Structures are given as C-alpha cells and as structure tokens.
Amino acid sequence: MQWDIVIGLEIHAQLATKTKIFSGSSTAFGAEPNTQASAVDLAMPGTLPVPNEQAFRYAVMFGLAVNAEIGRRSVFDRKNYFYPDLPKGYQTTQLDHPIVGPGFVDVDLAGGRSKRVRIHHAHLEEDAGKSLHESLFDERGQGMTGIDLNRAGTPLIEIVTEPDINSAEEAVAFAKKLHSLVSSLGICDGDMSQGSLRFDVNISLKPKGSDTLGTRTETKNLNSFRFMEQAIAHEVERQMDILEDGGRIIQETRLYNGDRDESRSMRSKEEANDYRYFPCPDLLPVVIDDAFIESARVLLPELPDARKARFKEQYSLNDYDASLLSDDARLSAFFEDTAAHCKDAKLAANWVLGEFSARLNADNETVAQAPISGIQLGQLVARIADNTVSSSGAKKVFEALWNGDGGSEGNAADAIIEAQGLKQVSDTGALEAIVDEVLAGMPEQIAQYQEADEKKRKKLMGGFMGPLMKASKGQGNPRLFTEILQRKLNA
Amino acid sequence: MHNKSVAELSRELESGKISSVELTRELLDRIKAEDGQYNSFITVTEDLAMADAKAADEQRAAGNANAWTGVPFAHKDIFCTNGVATTAGSKMLANFVPPYDATVVANFRAAGAVCLGKTNMDEFAMGSSTESSFFGPVTNPWGLNKDEKRVPGGSSGGSAAAIAARLVPAATATDTGGSIRQPAALCGVTGLKSTYGRVSRYGMIAFASSLDQGGTMARTAEDNALMLNVMAGFDPKDSTSADRAVPDYTATLNQPLKGLRVGLPKEYFSDQLNPAMEQQVRNAVKEYEKLGATVKEVSLPHAELAIAAYYVIAPAEASANLSRFDGVRYGYRCDNPQDLNDLYTRTRAEGFGNEVKRRILVGTYALSAGYFDAYYLKAQKVRRLIQQDFINAFKEVDVLMSPVSPSPAFVQGEKTSDPVTMYLEDIFTIAVNLAGVPAMSVPAGFVDGLPVGLQIIGNYFEEARLLNAAHQFQQVTGWHQKFPQ
CATH class of the missing domain: 1.10.10 (Arc Repressor Mutant, subunit A)
Known part of the structure; x- marks a missing residue:
C-alpha cells in the first residue's frame, strides 16, 4: 500500500533576552547550578511574576518575520502539573490568546522546488529547570536527583506549524529555514546543542490520497537536524510496519534515541496529564498596540530570503551558493567581510563554502568560534585573485591563519606568504x-x-x-x- | 499606654513623653503575660523589636521621624519577613524563613515602625474563625467565660484579637472573601480591605490571587488611614498593583458628611441576618443621617450568587497557587520518601490541614477537563455580573452600608464540622472581593455583649471616602473605644 506522510512541527526557541521572562535573573548558559535562580524562579511563597518587555518584542519580531497576525491581547495561562524542575507546579504559557497568530514560511527544496508551511500560531512561555540524574549521591551512597533552576523561567516561543510537511527532507529543510530565521532575527542564539532550539515532530500516515488524517505520534526533543531526519524515517517505518500488519497506531509521545536509532513510548494519550489550564491571575492581559509592533518592526534585520536575492544581484552568485550563504546570519556576515576584502566575490564564496566551512565542520565549531575573521580570509582570497599565491599555496596559508600563525596585526595572509615563501613566480x-x-x-x-x-x-x-x-x-x-x-x- | 491609638502614640513619641524602647518593652511584656489565653501570635520577635525600637529612638533623636517611627505593630503571618519565620498558619511552612521582605513589610520597615511579631491566622487564609491554624485556634477576647471560648473570626483572627486585647495598636491583615472585615467585626476593631491592586501582593503568600488584597486593622479609622499611607502604592514587583497616585488618607478624615449618599443593598438585609444585629446596623445608619447623609435602598441583584461563584474561583486559583508546596525546595518534606510520587503525596497529605485540602480538591475538580466550562467559566461570568451590580449601585450612591457578618462571634467548634455554614459567615463580604472594590468594617454596637460591625463599601480607589465616613462616625460614637473585660 502507498502512504502519505503527514508531519507537523512544534519548535521551542529560547529567546535571547538577557533576563528571564518573569524575573530579573540572568539567562546566560553554563553557570553553576542554581546561581541564576532568584526567589521568583524558585517559586518562593508570595513571589510574583513581572513580564519582560523584550521577550514580547522578540516574539512580535518573529511574528512579523513569518507574515503572521500579532495577537493584540496576549493572555497567559497556567498549565498545571507536578515535576521537580517545575517550581510553581504550573508552567506559565499561552493557550487561547497567543502573541503570534497564523502565518507562513516558504521553504526552498532540492531541485528548485519550494514549499509553503503554514504557522498555526506561536506563543510565549517559560522554560522549566533541569533534573540532573548523574553524579549525585546522598550520605548513604544512594543516587539522588539534583534540580538546577538556572534555566527555569527562560523565555521561549513555542512555534506550532500546520501539518503541511510530507517528508523528512521537507521537515529538515523547514527546520533549517526556521533556524536561520530566528538566528538572523537575533531573537535566539540557535545553539541546538545547548537546547536553544528544540524540535518536537508530530507524524501520522494516511492511505495515499485519503482526506482523513491518521492517528499521530509525537517525538520529542530532537536536538539536531540529523536526529530529526533519522527520527522521522524511523517513526514512518515503525508506523508503516504496524499499519501494513493491520495494526493501529496509538496516540502517544515517544522519545527518540539518536545514538541507537531507537524510539520508545514515553506516555500514551490516556496517561497524559489533564493540565487544567486557566488564565494566570498574577498577570494582566498584555495589550500589544501599534506603537509596540512598530518598535519591533524597526529592529527587523534583513531576512534570509531578502539576503539571498541581494547576494545573487550584488555578487552575481548562483542560486545554490546564494542560498547556502544567506541562511545563517553569521555566515552571511562572514562572507560579506571576505568579499569586501577581495575583488572576486565568486572566489570568496568558494572559499567560505569550501575550505572554511569544511574546516568548521571538521573542528565542530560555529562561525562565531572560528579563529579567523572574514577580513583575514578576504585578504587571503585577494592574494589568490591577483596570482600572488597558487591555490595549493593558499591552502597552506589558510592552515597557518587557522592556527593563528599570522599574528593579529595588519595583513596576516601577507605575513604568512612572506614568511613561508609561498609567493608564486609570475614573471x-x-x-x-x-x-x-x-x-x-x-x-x-x-x-x-x-x-x-x-x-x-x-x-x-x-x-x-x-x-x-x-x-x-x-x-x-x-x-x-x-x-x-x-x-x-x-x- | 497600651490603650492608646497609633495616632496618640505617635504624638507621645514625638513629644518625648515616652520612648519607643519603653513602649515596645511594655507591649512585649503584655504579649508575654496575656497572649497565652488568646494565642494571637505565632511568632514574637522580641530581640528584633527591641533593636528596632532603639534604632527608632535614635532616628527620632536625629530629627528624622515620621508618624510611624518607633510605633509598635504586628504583621499577619502571611507577609514574608526577611529572616523571620513566615508560616501562613500551616505545618507546610512551619520551618520556612524567607530571605526577602514582602513589599508591605519593607514599607513599614522603611517607615521605622517596630514589628513585634507575626499574628496567627487560618491556614493559608482559608477560614472564617482562625480555628484551622496549625498553631492552634485563636480565642476572641470578647465573650470569654469559663465555659466557652468564642472565635475571633478569620482568617485574620490573630491580628483582630491582638488589637482587641490591646497587645498591639495595629496589625496588617489580608482579605480574600472577608478575612479582614469579619474578624474586625467579631473583635470590635476597625478594618479596611483596599481596592484590588491598591496594596502590593508581593511577598504576601497567595491564597486566591485575583481576590487577595492586603489591608489594615486598628482600633480607629484614623489609624487605618495612617497604615494605608504606608501600605498603598504601585509596586514594580506586582504587575497587578495599580499605578496611580496615593493620596494622604489622613488629609480628608475631617470632611463633613453632609450630602453623603448612602445605599442599603436590600439583599444584605435578608432573613439570614440576626434581627438584633440588623437593629444595630440600622442604628448606625441613623447616626449617618444625623451627620447629614441621605439614605436609600439599592439593589445588588446577583448578590445571592456570590458565595457559589467565590467557592469555584478561589479554590481554583488556590489549587494552582499551592502546587509549589511540593517538598522539593523549602517547607515541610515527609520522612523517607520512597519515590517522587511518594514525596509529593505524603508531603502534601501531611503538610496541609483539612480545609486546605478540601479547597485544593474543589479547585482541581472545577478546573478539570469536562467541568471547566460549567464551573470555572460560569463562575467568571457571574463575577462580571456582580462587578456590574456594584458599578450600577455607585451611579446612585457614594457608599453602601450593610452588616459584616450574619451573627456575632460564635463559640469555638460550633461550625468546624459543617464547611457550608462556615462559608456563609462571609455572605455579606464576599461579593466585594469578586468586584474588587474597597470596604471597611467599623464597630457599631453590641449584641449579647459581643461586637457588631458595620460594613461600608466604596467605589474603586475611594478608600479616602470610606476612611472619612468611618472617622466621622467614630467622632460621634464610642463603640470602637470599648474594651473586653
């Protein structure tokens, strides 16, 4: 039998505010446990939430970037459940009056195809803390669970798509697009390994061409694009096996283990909590007026789609290179620095997407962590363009630059070419x-x-x-x- | 000295007739000698009080005194006090010492007032008799005899009893459904629940967030005005607090009442009201007529729905507000939990008393899938109707007057077995909280030797008008000056 795959995503993006959504505590990652948890974050008796205006502005920026309606009256609700890393015993979130209403994102796919994924809504909420299960023992040597509330209260937007996605490839392309969008906006650092951007995938199958949606499962907390792709493939195969054997899919939440390519049930619908949502009486509805929306609109940077068009126009790049270079704001800026310091944008693009990106991958580093700047790479590319070094010589110079051999002053590429005698003879x-x-x-x-x-x-x-x-x-x-x-x- | 009001003590401190150290010593000794029979305090902070008194005397000597500098008072044990146990009358928080001050506490500290301790209360402010406290019931100083003891009302029964027994001249209190006005009435003291949002709730342990409001309790209206001057105001830590100017509440106390339009809600003079009580309330209204007020009957058509709506909304909010007491971070934790579920269930089963558990269960039920619309949403609709009732009434009159409670102080244990009878104690006070308007309880006579309170309800943010009306009444009556024997 032939099946249609139906996928919807829920994405939690940590907003890059300096302080938490309802308290003045820092949101910086990596501090000693519980050093960034105030009386409010610990849900001490009598403490009250005070909304962080910047979180609202970031959420509105996201809404504008995905062509969405902005909720003019944004209401917070309490989602009640007990968990040790949820200090109040409820999560403050938004149910019926989210800050971002329906919108859409257009995604480029291989072969020049494009797909529109509709956004159902995006709402503001607070993150929970973390439970630490390792290396904690009581005086009798019994294993204990530690609670770190540094993350508790970090602002999130939860972005919910319509079930418009029909393959793992589309899901990953959408996820990458969303990643590039929130990073470009500067509203999320996009660091998936630190949990800044987390993906839950809802998957169901239906007989090809059928109008009726099948029963869906939710696979939670996929923290890399590769795991997302694998988890979808895995879950599609699992559901297909069950359905083709005449079985039924149980509506449930599943956890995917990327290292083993396995998934297991976390809880079924019957076991799901009754969250007893109701409007939070400690927070008045927040009115988003035109002036506030304008204050967010003026902060919108150039978005990837616009940047891609500009790169094709300004640097005469082909569609593929322009797409790769425009997705990530940091990579875009790096490329533009490189291109500005040599006279050959195409060659700059080749080096940024080739040697530079390969080296980042090999060292598992982000653009921000790279030991060389776009300017330095531009100075090197300029020397290739004017025939001062050969491309094989340039690779040696690049290696030296990466290792910091050129020093930090002046033109490091020229210094290395000189020192290593890599200047090519063109006489x-x-x-x-x-x-x-x-x-x-x-x-x-x-x-x-x-x-x-x-x-x-x-x-x-x-x-x-x-x-x-x-x-x-x-x-x-x-x-x-x-x-x-x-x-x-x-x- | 212990019979004097805050205003009088403030003047005597200013004149140098007495020092704060002497005054504080005298009241602490009185608490030591007398409170055994009332149990109005959970914690007495003798050393801190004496140190604060000394500091206040020094401040006064340096010429930096204000009306409150060196004046002793007490906080209801629902306001968090930095470094001093704050229990909310619960076993759950018997060991809890907050590392922060409630905004109300910080305000009194800044004013130089001397806090003598923390007063007893119904557990988490849930009750109308102060019998549900983990630290034992409070006894009303009125109607004491060898056979029976009477309740002081609740939940702020400790504050009311301590003032009536002249252990302190004033105490803070909170009111979610009548918890200031009803104990004030039953103990013969003057209390004010301010407009929702007038006093910061930061650091005030939550019962029902949309109804809870801090307020004042003392013997005179003037002292209530002095307290509200310290307590009222916008607080950036409480986003539900009102960002509007605070008047000097003492400035308008002496305005004449000529032309004041008084409304008597007919629904509040029902057959549920003890006839002798009704007579006292009507006598008080006559005094207002003598002072120049005009009186007419008005209607609050949805009054009879208030108790039902309240006992959905308040428990619903409470069920979430009290989820944080889970034994994980502070407060009571059961011995030897076997696993997470055992930790939660035993901590909460052992840490909460019966009334608190009852309300958590009711609230959880009202919010559950399948019941939410029929209970919570319906109650919110009723709440809006009740708000509209008050808005309409205040188009016709300036203040409303009514009884505070259907009967005077009852005997301990009389209503503990029947929660609904206990809930009906608040039948005349609860709608005020649902609407969010301010209201006072003013001593207005006696029935069988027990105090009766007059409730005066005002429009939003018209506390000054209420205090003015109460003060003028107290210039021509002596009910607030009576002491229990």
Whole structure:
C-alpha cells in the first residue's frame, strides 16, 4: 500500500533576552547550578511574576518575520502539573490568546522546488529547570536527583506549524529555514546543542490520497537536524510496519534515541496529564498596540530570503551558493567581510563554502568560534585573485591563519606568504627560462607528446607540470606554466 | 499606654513623653503575660523589636521621624519577613524563613515602625474563625467565660484579637472573601480591605490571587488611614498593583458628611441576618443621617450568587497557587520518601490541614477537563455580573452600608464540622472581593455583649471616602473605644 506522510512541527526557541521572562535573573548558559535562580524562579511563597518587555518584542519580531497576525491581547495561562524542575507546579504559557497568530514560511527544496508551511500560531512561555540524574549521591551512597533552576523561567516561543510537511527532507529543510530565521532575527542564539532550539515532530500516515488524517505520534526533543531526519524515517517505518500488519497506531509521545536509532513510548494519550489550564491571575492581559509592533518592526534585520536575492544581484552568485550563504546570519556576515576584502566575490564564496566551512565542520565549531575573521580570509582570497599565491599555496596559508600563525596585526595572509615563501613566480621571463631548462632534459616525453592526439596530449601535460613545479620550488604560477608549455610544445 | 491609638502614640513619641524602647518593652511584656489565653501570635520577635525600637529612638533623636517611627505593630503571618519565620498558619511552612521582605513589610520597615511579631491566622487564609491554624485556634477576647471560648473570626483572627486585647495598636491583615472585615467585626476593631491592586501582593503568600488584597486593622479609622499611607502604592514587583497616585488618607478624615449618599443593598438585609444585629446596623445608619447623609435602598441583584461563584474561583486559583508546596525546595518534606510520587503525596497529605485540602480538591475538580466550562467559566461570568451590580449601585450612591457578618462571634467548634455554614459567615463580604472594590468594617454596637460591625463599601480607589465616613462616625460614637473585660 502507498502512504502519505503527514508531519507537523512544534519548535521551542529560547529567546535571547538577557533576563528571564518573569524575573530579573540572568539567562546566560553554563553557570553553576542554581546561581541564576532568584526567589521568583524558585517559586518562593508570595513571589510574583513581572513580564519582560523584550521577550514580547522578540516574539512580535518573529511574528512579523513569518507574515503572521500579532495577537493584540496576549493572555497567559497556567498549565498545571507536578515535576521537580517545575517550581510553581504550573508552567506559565499561552493557550487561547497567543502573541503570534497564523502565518507562513516558504521553504526552498532540492531541485528548485519550494514549499509553503503554514504557522498555526506561536506563543510565549517559560522554560522549566533541569533534573540532573548523574553524579549525585546522598550520605548513604544512594543516587539522588539534583534540580538546577538556572534555566527555569527562560523565555521561549513555542512555534506550532500546520501539518503541511510530507517528508523528512521537507521537515529538515523547514527546520533549517526556521533556524536561520530566528538566528538572523537575533531573537535566539540557535545553539541546538545547548537546547536553544528544540524540535518536537508530530507524524501520522494516511492511505495515499485519503482526506482523513491518521492517528499521530509525537517525538520529542530532537536536538539536531540529523536526529530529526533519522527520527522521522524511523517513526514512518515503525508506523508503516504496524499499519501494513493491520495494526493501529496509538496516540502517544515517544522519545527518540539518536545514538541507537531507537524510539520508545514515553506516555500514551490516556496517561497524559489533564493540565487544567486557566488564565494566570498574577498577570494582566498584555495589550500589544501599534506603537509596540512598530518598535519591533524597526529592529527587523534583513531576512534570509531578502539576503539571498541581494547576494545573487550584488555578487552575481548562483542560486545554490546564494542560498547556502544567506541562511545563517553569521555566515552571511562572514562572507560579506571576505568579499569586501577581495575583488572576486565568486572566489570568496568558494572559499567560505569550501575550505572554511569544511574546516568548521571538521573542528565542530560555529562561525562565531572560528579563529579567523572574514577580513583575514578576504585578504587571503585577494592574494589568490591577483596570482600572488597558487591555490595549493593558499591552502597552506589558510592552515597557518587557522592556527593563528599570522599574528593579529595588519595583513596576516601577507605575513604568512612572506614568511613561508609561498609567493608564486609570475614573471614570464623567469618562468620561460625554467620551462626551457626542464624541456631540454625531456626529449623523449616531448616526442611522445607531439605524436599524441589532442585528447592524449592533455593527459601528458601533467608529466611536464610536476618537474616544472619542482624546478620552481613550488612557486611557479601553474596557469602561466601551462600557457608557456602549450606554446612551446605546439610550436 | 497600651490603650492608646497609633495616632496618640505617635504624638507621645514625638513629644518625648515616652520612648519607643519603653513602649515596645511594655507591649512585649503584655504579649508575654496575656497572649497565652488568646494565642494571637505565632511568632514574637522580641530581640528584633527591641533593636528596632532603639534604632527608632535614635532616628527620632536625629530629627528624622515620621508618624510611624518607633510605633509598635504586628504583621499577619502571611507577609514574608526577611529572616523571620513566615508560616501562613500551616505545618507546610512551619520551618520556612524567607530571605526577602514582602513589599508591605519593607514599607513599614522603611517607615521605622517596630514589628513585634507575626499574628496567627487560618491556614493559608482559608477560614472564617482562625480555628484551622496549625498553631492552634485563636480565642476572641470578647465573650470569654469559663465555659466557652468564642472565635475571633478569620482568617485574620490573630491580628483582630491582638488589637482587641490591646497587645498591639495595629496589625496588617489580608482579605480574600472577608478575612479582614469579619474578624474586625467579631473583635470590635476597625478594618479596611483596599481596592484590588491598591496594596502590593508581593511577598504576601497567595491564597486566591485575583481576590487577595492586603489591608489594615486598628482600633480607629484614623489609624487605618495612617497604615494605608504606608501600605498603598504601585509596586514594580506586582504587575497587578495599580499605578496611580496615593493620596494622604489622613488629609480628608475631617470632611463633613453632609450630602453623603448612602445605599442599603436590600439583599444584605435578608432573613439570614440576626434581627438584633440588623437593629444595630440600622442604628448606625441613623447616626449617618444625623451627620447629614441621605439614605436609600439599592439593589445588588446577583448578590445571592456570590458565595457559589467565590467557592469555584478561589479554590481554583488556590489549587494552582499551592502546587509549589511540593517538598522539593523549602517547607515541610515527609520522612523517607520512597519515590517522587511518594514525596509529593505524603508531603502534601501531611503538610496541609483539612480545609486546605478540601479547597485544593474543589479547585482541581472545577478546573478539570469536562467541568471547566460549567464551573470555572460560569463562575467568571457571574463575577462580571456582580462587578456590574456594584458599578450600577455607585451611579446612585457614594457608599453602601450593610452588616459584616450574619451573627456575632460564635463559640469555638460550633461550625468546624459543617464547611457550608462556615462559608456563609462571609455572605455579606464576599461579593466585594469578586468586584474588587474597597470596604471597611467599623464597630457599631453590641449584641449579647459581643461586637457588631458595620460594613461600608466604596467605589474603586475611594478608600479616602470610606476612611472619612468611618472617622466621622467614630467622632460621634464610642463603640470602637470599648474594651473586653
């Protein structure tokens, strides 16, 4: 049987405010447990929440960026359940009057296709703390659970899509687009490994072409795009196996273990909490007026779609490169720095997407963590463009820059080229002399070359280049060598 | 000295007739000697009080005194006090010492007042008799005899009893459904519940957030005005507090009442009211006529729905507000929990008393899937109708007058077995909380030797008018000056 896959996403994005959504505590990541938890965060008796205006502004910025209606009267509700890392015994969230109403995001897919994913709504809420299950023991050596409330009260927007996604590929493309959107807006640091952006995936199957949605499962807390792709593939296969054996899907929440490519049931619908939502009486409805929306609109930076169009226009990049370079705001800025310091934007794009991105991946670092700047890379690319270094020489310079060998002052690329003697010789007179000298010692190869047909000649050229580069100590300009060679051999 | 009002003590401190150290010593000794029979205090902070008194005397000597500098008073044990146990009358918080002051507490501290301790109360302010306190019931100083003891009302019964027994001249209190006005009436003292949002709730342990409001209790209206001057105002830590100017509530006390339009809600003079009580209330209204007020009957058509709506909304909010008492971070924790569920269930089963559990269960039920619309949403609709009743009434009159409670102080134990009878104690006070308007209880006579209170209800933020009306009444009557023997 043929099946349609139906996927909707729920995304929790931590907002990059300096302080929490309802208290003045810092939201910085990585502090000692419970050092960023105030009386309010600990839900001490009598303490009260005070809304953080910046969280509302960030949520409105998100709403504007996804073409959404902004909820003019934003109401908070209490979602009641007991858990040790939920200090008040309820989460303050939004149920019926979210700050961001219906909107949409257009996603580019492989093969030049595009897909519109509708946003159902996005609401503001507070994050919970964390339970720490490792390395904590009581005086008798019994394992204990620790509670760290540093994260409790960090502002989140939960973004809920319509079930418009029909494959793992689309889901990942949408997720990447959303990641680039919130990062570009500066409203979320986008660091998935620290939980700044977390994805829950709702999946169901229905017979191909059917109008009736099947029973869905929810897979929670996917913290990388790769795990998301794997988890969807895994869950689609699991559901398909059950349905094709005549079984029924149980509505449930599942946890996916990416390291083992397994999933297990966390709780079924029957076991689900009755959250007893009701409006939070400690918070008055927040009225979002035109002036506030304008105060958010003026903060909107250039968004990836607009940036991509500009990159194609301004730098004459092809669609694919423009897309890759415009998605991530930091990478975009890095590229623009690089392009501004050399005269060849296409070459700059090749280096940013090639050597630079590969090196980041290999070292598992983000653009922000990279040891070189876009300016430094631009200075290097400029030297490739003006033939000062060969591309193989440039790779050596890049390596040295990455290791910090160029120092921090002035033009580090030039300093390395100088120090390592990587400047290539482009003086045609000097190069011709070398060619003559080398060819003089290779009469047999010359004869072979001249007897060969056009196709074979190309291959044989390589046999001359090796000795030429050796004779020039690697500093001869390969392009010029080729030109001179061809001229002499074809003469 | 212990018979004097805050205003009188303030003048005597200013004149140098007495020092705060002497005054504080005298009242602390009185508490030590007398409170055994009332149990109006949970905690007496003798050392801190003496240190504060000394500091206040020094402040006065330095010429920096205000009306409150060196004046002793007490806080209801629902207001968090930095470094001093704050229990809300519960086993759950018997060991809880807050590391912060409630805004109300900070305000009195800044004014230089001397807090003698924390007064007893119904557990988490849930009750009308101060019998549900983990620290034992409070006894009303009125109607004491060897056979029976009477309740002081509640939940602020400790504050009311301490003032009636002249252990303190004034005490803070809170009112969610009548918890200031009813004990004030039953103990013959003057109390004010301010407009919702007038006094910060920060650091005031929550019962029902949309109804809870801090207020004042003392023997005279003038002292209530002095207290409200310290307590009222916008607080950036409480986003439900009102951001509007605070008048000097003492400035308008002496305005004549000529032309004051008084309304008597006919629904509050029903057959549920003890006829002798009704007579006292009507006599008080006659005094107002003598003072120049005009009186007419008005209607609050939805009054009879108030108790039902209240006992959905208040428990619903309470069920969530009290979820934080889970044994994880502070307060009571059961011994040897076997697992997380055991920790929660035993901590809460052992830490909360019966009335609190009853209200958590009722509130949880009212918010549950399938019942939410029929209970919670319906109650909110009723609440809006009740608000509208008051808005309409205040188009016709300036203040409303009514009894505070249907009967005077009852005997301890009389109503503890029947929660609904206890809930009906607040039949005349609860609608005020649902509407959010301010109201006072003013001593207005006696029935069988027990005090009767007159309730004066005002429009939003018209506390000054209420205090003016109460003060003028107290210039021509002596009920507030009577002491229990």
